[in-house]
Amino acid sequence: MSPWIRRAVVFAFPWPVIVLSVFVGPQESISPRDALGWMASAVVQGPPADNVDFVRAIVWDIRIPRILLAFCVGGALAASGAALQAVFRNPLVSPYILGISSGAAFGAAAALAVGFLPVYGSAFLFGMAAVGCSYTLGRVNKAATPVSLVLSGMIVSGIFTALLTIVQFLADPFRLQTIVHWTMGNLHNAEWRRVLESAPIMAIGGAGMFFLRWRMNILALGDQEAYAVGVNPEREKIKMLIPATLAASAAVAAAGIIGMVGLVVPHMVRMMLGPDNRVGIPACFLFGGAFLVLVDDFSRALTAFELPIGIFTTLIGGPFFIFLLRRSRLGWAS
Amino acid sequence: MRKLRFAYGDAEVLRRVSFDIKPRSFTVLLGRNGSGKSTLFRLLVGLLKPREGSIAVFGRELHQLPLRERSRLLGFLPQHHHPVFPFSVEDVVLTGRAAHVGLVPKAHDRAVVREALEQLGIEHLIAKPYTELSGGEQQLVLIARVLAQKPKVLLLDEPTSHLDFVNAHRLMALVRDSLCAVMTVLAIVHDPNLAFQHGTDFLFLADGHVFQADSGRPPWSSALLERVYGVPMETVPFGQRAVVVPGDVSKPRQP
Numbered sequence: 001m002s003p004w005i006r007r008a009v010v011f012a013f014p015w016p017v018i019v020l021s022v023f024v025g026p027q028e029s030i031s032p033r034d035a036l037g038w039m040a041s042a043v044v045q046g047p048p049a050d051n052v053d054f055v056r057a058i059v060w061d062i063r064i065p066r067i068l069l070a071f072c073v074g075g076a077l078a079a080s081g082a083a084l085q086a087v088f089r090n091p092l093v094s095p096y097i098l099g100i101s102s103g104a105a106f107g108a109a110a111a112l113a114v115g116f117l118p119v120y121g122s123a124f125l126f127g128m129a130a131v132g133c134s135y136t137l138g139r140v141n142k143a144a145t146p147v148s149l150v151l152s153g154m155i156v157s158g159i160f161t162a163l164l165t166i167v168q169f170l171a172d173p174f175r176l177q178t179i180v181h182w183t184m185g186n187l188h189n190a191e192w193r194r195v196l197e198s199a200p201i202m203a204i205g206g207a208g209m210f211f212l213r214w215r216m217n218i219l220a221l222g223d224q225e226a227y228a229v230g231v232n233p234e235r236e237k238i239k240m241l242i243p244a245t246l247a248a249s250a251a252v253a254a255a256g257i258i259g260m261v262g263l264v265v266p267h268m269v270r271m272m273l274g275p276d277n278r279v280g281i282p283a284c285f286l287f288g289g290a291f292l293v294l295v296d297d298f299s300r301a302l303t304a305f306e307l308p309i310g311i312f313t314t315l316i317g318g319p320f321f322i323f324l325l326r327r328s329r330l331g332w333a334s
Numbered sequence: 335m336r337k338l339r340f341a342y343g344d345a346e347v348l349r350r351v352s353f354d355i356k357p358r359s360f361t362v363l364l365g366r367n368g369s370g371k372s373t374l375f376r377l378l379v380g381l382l383k384p385r386e387g388s389i390a391v392f393g394r395e396l397h398q399l400p401l402r403e404r405s406r407l408l409g410f411l412p413q414h415h416h417p418v419f420p421f422s423v424e425d426v427v428l429t430g431r432a433a434h435v436g437l438v439p440k441a442h443d444r445a446v447v448r449e450a451l452e453q454l455g456i457e458h459l460i461a462k463p464y465t466e467l468s469g470g471e472q473q474l475v476l477i478a479r480v481l482a483q484k485p486k487v488l489l490l491d492e493p494t495s496h497l498d499f500v501n502a503h504r505l506m507a508l509v510r511d512s513l514c515a516v517m518t519v520l521a522i523v524h525d526p527n528l529a530f531q532h533g534t535d536f537l538f539l540a541d542g543h544v545f546q547a548d549s550g551r552p553p554w555s556s557a558l559l560e561r562v563y564g565v566p567m568e569t570v571p572f573g574q575r576a577v578v579v580p581g582d583v584s585k586p587r588q589p
Contacts, residue, residue, distance in 0.1 A: 089418050146418075214438045218429045220419050224412040227381070229483055230405025230433035274463075275419035278438065 006272045010283050014071075014290030021067050022059060024297045035059050066190040068199070070296045070309075071289035073187075073255045074265070076202040076247035078288020081262025082269070082280050083209045083244040086216035087237050088135075090146045092324060094262035095127075095248035098149075099156035101257045103130025104249035106164045109179045113171040120201055120253050127249035130156050131241055143223070182256045184308040187296055190255075198254035201246060206285055208243025213281040216240060220275065258292070258310045260317020265291055267324065348374060349542035350387070355535070360510045361520045362529040365539035366563060371522050374539065375491050378520070379410040391487055405433040409485030411476055411493060420463035423475050427451065430482035443482075450481040453508065469496040477505070481513075488513065490521040494528065506532035527577050530554050538562040554578050 023035050034055045081094040095101050107126030111117035138144040138152035168179055181189065209216075215236065218226050223233040248262065265288040266280070273279050292309070295316070299309045348370050355361050365371045376382040378389060380396060389396040391407050399407070417426075424447060431443040451457040456474050459467065464475060473496045480488060490509075494502035509519050510532045523529045529536065538545040540562045554576045556567040566581030 086419075091418060211437050214435070215432070217421065217425055218432050221417055221421065221426065221429055222412070224381075225429070226432075227401070228379075228405065228410055228412045228480070229430050230402040232401050270419070275421050276425050 014286045017290040069190040070293045073251040074292025075285035075289035076251040077262040078265035078284040080244040080248040082266035082284040086220040096259040098153040099130035100127040102157045102160035104252035106160045108253040123249040123253040127245045186308045201250035205243045205247025213277045216277040259314045361535040362533035369539045409480040409483045410489040420465045430479035450478040488519045
């Protein structure tokens with residue numbers, strides 16, 4: 001396949017997925033024809049008539065915000081994962097593995113529990129703290145090896161998960177339910193309000209990564225290589241961690257911990273388009289978004305009761321991570 | 335006019351070394367393993383800080399220059415490593431433009447990359463993944479990268495170490511014939527014959543001191559080389575120059 005065809009496939013695939021997802025639902029509550037009919041009336045005649053209230057409620061109030069949220073969350077996590085992999089020159093990392101997800105989850109849960117902190121701000125702050133800890137702990141002799149970074153990330157992730165449990169334990173029962181539902185990695189309570197408050201933050205993070213995407217190539221070649229061409233690697237890393245963490249922490253604050261999207265999608269994109277982040281970052285956002293929308297379609301349609309989407313993505317991602325670990329033959333010291 | 339002056343004292347590796355490098359010269363630094371050549375290089379590129387003394391490039395203090403500005407004056411080859419991601423040769427060389435580019439490189443930068451690859455005769459590699467190249471090809475790509483950086487002073491630490499016989503001579507000739515028209519080059523080379531054939535100026539490093547060839551005497555004079563390398567030298571006349579061959583190497587190095 002020529003590179004142009006691959007590029008076309010990656011950038012064209014998301015759109016039909018998004019549109020067709022509007023017609024996917026758990027039961028035969030409404031047929032695709034109903035949904036199509038409602039959309040046609042909405043497009044042609046402006047606001048739909050009240051007699052199609054039921055269809056309107058399902059399509060406009062439930063499915064569309066959910067698809068949009070899934071798209072933004074998937075895109076933010078995938079782009080963030082691609083950025084982290086380039087910044088740390090490590091194909092094994094993702095927001096989940098570096099502890100950003102659990103850090104942000106703890107931050108958001110703590111904010112929900114106390115009730116007066118801004119949820120997204122707190123998620124971002126603890127997400128940054130987590131990735132900062134992972135990087136500092138993972139450095140041995142001034143350089144983080146791929147595996148040492150993964151190990152320190154897991155430790156940090158574990159600590160924040162424990163702290164999250166403490167928050168759940170201490171939270172009053174009324175708020176506890178909200179927190180538990182949300183940390184499982186769930187899109188079932190997506191609604192317009194949630195889309196509108198989280199999407200702009202993920203968009204800002206995404207835009208930041210988009211602007212820095214070529215400079216990620218410089219870091220991906222190595223610290224000394226970056227230094228040689230006039231780029232201070234440590235300062236540059238921090239500059240890139242901010243938008244990457246912002247996007248990922250907002251995704252977590254909006255939809256809970258959805259693991260492995262940030263790991264799997266960058267690899268899929270790299271296999272198709274090569275490692276250049278100039279195309280990789282936008283491609284990851286689009287492809288990751290569509291990927292999560294697709295997985296969410298399965299979680300909605302496959303069973304009558306709804307499985308949290310985080311379970312699906314982890315079931316796909318776990319084996320994939322093991323595959324990567326074996327294929328890249330990364331030794332403990334390399 | 336530019337001046338590269340240097341004085342330093344650190345763990346007895348280099349003892350108050352001072353030298354100037356002539357602008358637009360191709361200066362070759364020779365010395366035995368462990369004589370401090372690489373330490374000197376790491377100092378010159380700013381990876382190490384001198385304990386004493388100063389390094390000036392074009393009359394400007396090296397350690398006070400902002401990194402981005404420094405990289406436009408001074409280019410160097412980073413040490414060999416194995417990159418994780420299979421970037422194409424073009425993308426690798428393009429990163430050399432970092433100090434000239436804002437956020438995303440433009441068509442002009444791609445033209446500079448192509449020109450650098452053509453100079454080294456490796457434009458056919460442009461779309462190949464860097465990770466699949468041989469050691470020598472990777473070295474040429476990294477040299478293309480530093481050429482795309484367009485520095486005023488170029489520091490090369492054993493640029494020919496992975497190159498075959500022909501490519502080594504081709505690179506040295508390229509440095510002397512085209513690069514020295516626009517920049518000053520200082521290179522560490524291990525083979526004195528390769529150095530004498532192409533270099534214009536020579537520095538020798540031994541026992542923490544820098545020697546320069548006595549004026550009026552050719553750099554291949556055996557007395558000087560014997561002092562630097564610590565073994566007897568045989569000089570074989572070769573055209574206008576001479577080829578040097580070490581004599582009895584079984585003796586331990588003289589103190």
